[in-house]
Amino acid sequence: MDRLKALIERVVQSLRAGPGIRSPGANPNAPPLPMLRPCSWSVGGHAALMAFLLIGFATRIQTDEPAFGTIAIDGVVLDDEAVQREIQRLDELERAAVIEREQEVERLLEQIEEQEERQRRQEQELSALSSQAEQARQTLSEQQAEASRQLSAMQQQQQAERERLAQVARERKAEEERVKAAEADLERAEAERQQAREEARKLSEEADEAERRIAETERRTREAEMAEQLRREMAAERRNEAIESGLLDQYKARIRQRIESNWSPPGGIPEGLMWVVLLDILPGNEVDDIQFEAFNGTETDRRYIETAIRRSSPLPEPPIPELFERQMRLRYPPTEPGQ
């Protein structure tokens, strides 16, 4: 109801304000909405008003849209006096319309109150009816519950009988399964015995095979050891032969000569100089490491001994491979202990 009142007030106000209202804050230079030239303002405005009066009141204004701007009417030129009269008449008409509308609102309000009163009465009647229905429902549900109890007892009897029968069936089935399982166990046991016998046979075969292999390996090892022994004996023999035949001495002499030809301390060998050097020899007779085991000279003496050895590397090849040794000892002077 309030909304309706507000609506009506707004319509009234807008009608009082007249045309050409600009929205506040709008650009003053901007053309007013709608875009009409000024000269046609009063003409347009009044024409619109007239149209409104002609058709607007008949249809009642129900929208928020402004009444003008949406209707374009071609203006008719009138004389001023007639206009003034017309305006006056229109003002009177308008006032009468407002009074009429206010009366209309009064009437509407009264209608609403009436309606509310009617509804209250109806509700009271419905409440009385409702308690009667509840009573009837109560009675009905008690009857229904009795019937249901009887049905349930019957159903329980039937269920018990069904369960007893099912039990019998289950027991018979269980007995059958036990028998079946016993038969399966029997079969499985037989299969396992069979497998065990098979495995035992295989193991026995493998053991035989392993024994054969061990025997073979032992035989080969014995043969290899014998061969190695033989080889070593032959090597030792060849070595001994080499020593006896002077081959070793020749080999040592060649090493000695090589070292001696490269040992040239610039002042000759200093009096009383003695040294013992241990050499690591690589395969290929290359000298690897030089270690002084005994030495009584100067740094210069040491340098010329080392240079002699390095210059002599690789050393002469042994006449037979058996004479190769990984280490070699050089010593100076040749004097033997005790001499």
Next chain:
Amino acid sequence: MKLRGIFFAILAVLPLTASAQLDVVITRSTQRAIPIAVVPFEWRVTLGLPYDFAEIVEADLERTGQFAPMGRETMITRPTRFSEMRLTNWRIMDVEAVLVGHVSGSEENPTVEFELVDVYAGKSLLVYRLQSSREAFRATAHRIADLVYEQLTGARGMFSTRLAYVQVTPGREEFRLIVADADGQNPIVVLRSTDPIMSPSWSPDGAYLAYVSFEAGHAEVFVQEVATGQRRPLSPDRTSASAPAWSPDGRSLAVARNVNANSDIYIYSIDGGSPQRLTRHSAVETEPEFSADGNRVYFTSDRGIGPQVYVVPARGGRAQRVSFTGSYNARPRLQPDRNQMAIVHQQDGRFRIGLMDLRDESLRLLTDGPLDESPSFAPNGRALIFGAGTTAGRGLGVYFIDSGVMRLLRAPEGILREPAWGPYEN
């Protein structure tokens, strides 16, 4: 010989465990010149080599006969420092040691930096920097040679020392006392005379020369300061004397003094005073030589048959004969740091320089003669200079004991005689 005992104790144990080793006994070394390379020093200042330091170093080392420098033209690379060297290349060239260096600074005052590399050990043995000058560049080069020689031989170098000798001009018109570098370069005349000059002898500090001059009509000993030329006769009474020899402390001179037609050894104090008579014999006593400790004086005497070497305590006493091999052993000069003595030995009419061992009296003849005389040792004892009278001509012979190499210094005219090798001067 205690050391020897310990050594043999070690030896006695070692061979017993040596079943898995080859034992080789080395009996001797080989005398050969050590192949070296003296790479020309790079000049960082100027193009070319204003003074060729390396050339002088190489000549010094080469002269000893102990080193065989490889020719510059055969050098594939010319490194200036160890870090630039590929050692395998030098090993292939059979070089054991390489001297490299470079010169920076001005031509007036160059700085020489050098490095000596052991090719087989693969390490730098010597890294040095020396300041030189235009005037002293030869001296700098000799100093480098000294350092290299010492590093490679273990003996101090003698290239920075000086020589004194007598030059006799053709027709014996003039006698000159000359001081020169050990390589014979930079000869300076310190005395010239129409009368004979003999027997120059260096004071131990190298500042003075004693010598014999005949300017007074007979042999007389003078002492002259080398740097200034100032000189005076040793004996105020101007007696006839010869064969001066300095004591190791430089405070006295032993001379052969001729009194009443008899030559004996006397000792003059350098500060004056009357001479002390050391020998008293009617035979000829001359050519004195102090022992290194100054306690004994060796000399030549012909009190036996022919001249032989004797020794007498410096404070006086009984003389003992030292040389016995042959009929002529004279002019003893003791080898520094060794128990050996150089002498002039005559056999079958040949006069040769011999090296006599003072312990076992064994004699090793160094030169061929036939007219060699006046041996004088370099201060390191590894070389001696002598008056060489070879069949090829006369001059100064320099004999390098370790290599057995002899070099001959000859004058453009006349002959050079009676050399004396000066002491270390730095």
Next chain:
Amino acid sequence: MNFPRNTKACLPILLAFVLAACETSGTTAGPEPGPDPAVSGTATADGGATAAGAGSGAIASGTVINREGPPVASEPGRNASGDWIGGPQGTLVIYFDYDRSSIREEYSEILQAHGAWLAANQGQTVRLEGHADERGTPEYNLALGSRRANAVNQALTALGAAGAQLNAVSFGEERPAAEGADEIAWSQNRRVELVYETN
């Protein structure tokens, strides 16, 4: 060791001696740098002064060893005016065997004549110059020459000469009579020369 630095005060007086010394014996001392030691230098005042300061008297009176000056006879045994002053006519040089200072028998008559001459001419002095050949050491040869001169000295004394008349000196191998490295030269160099001096 200290040497008299210089004797400036005596210089004017000594200078005459020095110059004389340089002319006569020509001994010059002092460092004299030169690239070639064979190039002959001239005596400088400095070197001369040093020599003079150190012992100029001997140098100044060193006429005894002047080989170019007038005191030496133009012909052995004769003086400048041609008069024979060499004693008995004949030999003035006595030769020796190798490494020997004994006078050979062949010279006994000659030495007798010289001894007699000197005994008869007490004012006459003679210098006996001993020499050796080049073989052996210079110092030992100097002593050898000295001993040879002394041998002649003793012989002449025994033959009548007075000690004051005789002046024995040695030049060792420094002044050979003959150059050469053979026995012919050497035999001429092992000698004593009798040099009669004019007063």
